[in-house]
Amino acid sequence: MKEYLLLYRMDVTTVPNRTEEQAAQVMQLWMDWIGGIAAKGQLVSRGSRLEATGRVLRSGNVVTNGPFTDIKEVLGGYSLVKAADYDEALQMAAGCPVLNMGGSVEIREQAGM
Amino acid sequence: MDQSALIPHLFRTEFGRITSVLAWRFGIAHIEVAEDIAGETFLAAMETWPYKGIPDNPTGWLYTVAANKAKNYLARDTNFQKKIAPELRRGEEAVNAQDIDLSPGNIKDSQLRMLFAICHPAIPQEAQIGLALRVLCGLGIDEIAHALLSNKETINKRLHRAKEKLRDEDIVIDLPPAAEIEQRLDTVLTTLYLLFNEGYYSETHDEMIREDLCREAIRLASLLTESEQTNIPAVNALLALMCFHASRFAARRDSEGDMVLYADQDESLWDQQLIARGVGYINAASRGERLTRYHVEAGIAYWHTIKEDTPEKWENILQLYNILLQIQYSPVAALNRTFALAKARGKEEAITEAEKLQLTTNPYYYTLLGELYADQDHAKARSYLDKALSLAVTRADRRSIRQKLDRLS
Incomplete structure (x- = not known):
């Protein structure tokens, strides 16, 4: 088993304002999907959702807000899973709710230190 | 309580108390001495009480005898004097009965x-x-x-x-x-x-013996809630979980002592007092930030105290299993999640998820698959249940699988 980082990206400009009920429904989709991975014993870490904004530090102590203004898809969250290979990791990612919201899942094998 | 029942009852409640106090006084290295003195105290009660009658305050009698025996032991045993007495807690010089503090x-x-x-x-x-x-x-x-x-x-x-x-x-x-x-x-x-x-x-x-173990676990956990330092939310969550489970004790066995499955239980036998106690602990558990597996399991157990099958019940149970599996994976939790999925969303969705689990050495895995296929494909259901039967270890499990096979035909 190898470990794969799943990075959820989506276009935040198209995310509709959700009612509380809609937000709960979206949450349920995520929980069902992540629960399915956990039920196979292949969830290493649920990870986290990420706020839409942040700070970027570059050399010379240059700090910017962003850099998201010019990029459509921003990183919305991440999880860590175990899988035999990329094929299996892709199969897992296939059920990710972000895909139905116009987003994508980036899958990266952990390289170790 | 008559005499024949009194001593075993007192033994169960007081042995641990006396042993704990003495062992604390002597130090852990002498825990066996503490056990022996507690044991001898009860022996003395069994020898004396039938002739002299039960004392007015049986517990007080036991404490006095235990304290005296401890004192005698300390005074008599030269080895103890040389090796242990110097290390005695609180470094006191004189060892006397007053040092054996059997206050509540x-x-x-x-x-x-x-x-x-x-x-x-x-x-x-x-x-x-x-x-x-x-x-x-x-x-x-x-x-x-x-x-x-x-x-x-x-x-x-x-x-x-x-x-x-x-x-x-x-x-x-x-x-x-x-x-x-x-x-x-x-x-x-x-x-x-x-x-x-x-x-x-x-x-x-x-x-x-089974009820005793559960009761003792509840008693010891309750002890933790009685002290401010240890009365944390997780303790209350565990107690809630235990109370909810224990509430079904009377309903879980039939007259032959065989297991009655949850769905077949007579809920009028569920202990409503224990359920209420559990709800109290759940409330006490919900302060604080840390969500433990006990919180989640207590939540699942709470929904099981409501017998009626509603979509709300199974949706809640499903979501709690989703969380539990993220905190701690176990095959049982994975199977129970899939069962909850079937109840909340239907068997088809559950079958898809169940087939991903591949717990191919687990009899409960095949039992679940057999159940999920029961209405859809008899032949498949039967072959899964046969597989479950071949893997089942306990008599009770084989019996419940056979019942499911019987229901198929």
């Missing part, structure tokens, strides 16, 4: 301290359970062997090694420092949880 406050404190000493991370888990049953619950070696489906020799060896370890590690019978309490409580709670499960899921048909 010190009894409670000593039991708590002993619970932490026994549930020390250096002691193997199964030995912790055995020690707790012996030292804190006053069970005999026979009873422990019976309860843990083992034999006397194994249990004796296990306890002996554990006591050696307590000595070698020089474990102090005391509450951990405030900064460590929460972490150390994790081990204590795991042991109490396992102790409860030993009783709740035990294969033994001896109803008494």
